Amino acid sequence: MLKRLLLSAPITLAVGLLVRIATIAFVDFSTFNWTTPRPDLLMEYGVIARNLAKGLGYSYTWYSSNGAAITLPSAYMPPGLVFIEYGVISLFGYTVSAAIVIFLLQVAMGTACIWLAGKIAQELFGSQTVAGTARWIVALYPPFVYAVMSFGITTIVMLMSFLILLSALTLVRKIQEKKPTLQTSIILGVSSGILMLVRGEGPLIVCVTFIVLAIKLRSFFQSSRKPLTIAAIVAFAILAPWTIRNYLVFDKFIPVSSNASFNFWRGNNEVTNGSPLTETGDPFWSTDELWLRTERQFATGVDFESNFSAIYREAAFQWIEEHPVGAVTLALKKGAVFWTFDLRDRVGGWEYLILHSIALVITIYGSVRLIKRRKRFNALTNTGLSLIVMWAALATVIAMVFLPLARFQIITMAMLVPIAAYGMTELLDRSIRENR
Helix, strand or coil, X not given: CHHHHHCCHHHHHHHHHHHHHHHHHHCXXXXXXXXXXXXXXXXXXXXXXXXXXXXXXXXEEEECCCCCEEEEECCCCCHHHHHHHHHHHHHHCCCHHXXXXXXXHHHHHHHHHHHHHHHHHHHXXXXXXXXXXXXXXXXXXXXXXXXXXXXXXXXXXXXHHHHHHHHHHHHHHHHHHCCCCHHHHHHHHHHXXXXXXXXXXXXXXXXXXXXXXXXXXXXXXXXXXXXXXXXXXXXXXXHXXXXXXXXHHHCCCCCCCCCHHHHHHHCCCCCCCCCCECCCCCECCCCHHHHHHHHCCHHHHHHHHHHHHHHHHHHHHHHHHHCHHHHHHHHHHHHHHXXXXXXXXXXXXXXXXXXXXXXXXHHXXXXXXXXXXXXXXXXXXXXXXXXXXXXXXXXXXXXXXXXXXXXXXXXXXXXXXXHHHHHHHHHHHHHHHHHC
16 A cells, blocks of 8 residues: 555646755855846747847857857757747746746746656556556656756756657557547657657657558558658648758758757867866867857858857767777767767766666666566567667767767666666565565
């Protein structure tokens, strides 16, 4: 009875909600500044949202070395979170009240992730124990809790990724059972479309997801073709207006954001050692030489971001051409940092190192147990696990090509929660059997 109560969804959701609300005590709202459009608590997303609220359009404010502010049309950040923040700022102004509302939205999304993780685990393994364990992991694992007070895209990307996985599993099951699929196809399409609006790599992730689904459902080709097509149309219809806007403004094909080349350089240059941070723990943004070249492009107006991207893209490829062995070694280092921990990260500290190590060990144990028992699982479980493995592999490749950002490590660990929950359940069951 007690076990059933502890593993119940309402208890876990209540605890997860209260823990997330409590993090408001650690949020520094004093950084808000309406008059100076520099990144603050809301980071670059807030700069663009603030400019939208001031009637400056979707623009970003850059600063030259002499402190002069230059506001230019932008596609620098994905628009999804920007428009959410803009909607809140339009209602409440750029105030602490607006920040609290945005924080509460993050809390709501983080709490929804708890419920979704349980549903996914239930679909995959048909076990209330594994589902309950998955909910507790998402409810209490500190990086997932911290994400709601970071005011970045981590929580909303987790939410959309969980929605995509759950709706994909539901769609596969309904196709197998010959049940109506329209509603599920629309949910899959909407969540995929929103993911593409909040994450620059979103289109790649969504395309690979649909390819994996099509391959896994090839034996149901006739009945799966229509629902997958509907989901894909809905997803890209959501993205299309933003991509069209970018083409009209910049005369270039920019599916989501224009910062890919910049982040590509941040991960491929003579200074970095595999971490996106400097030795002091601060983000590594540029070199004096490259920034001086960048500043000269401010005068080009609407073409600035295209020229900005070209400067850093050319610098990255030049370094790779001159140091091919070093580039391969650096990619391997970035992959290692992505799956382990960044010793330059002063925010996480040793506590994060220990927690991540435990989570990684449990996930590896769960993976080993699943591999040994893979023949026992049905097609639905195998499809879900294939999607999870694909996302983890794709995230690793992205980190190795670009740079291993902490938020994407957290998101990847979130997608592995069902496997970790399975591993933890297996460990507990084994411990109980050995102690009898």
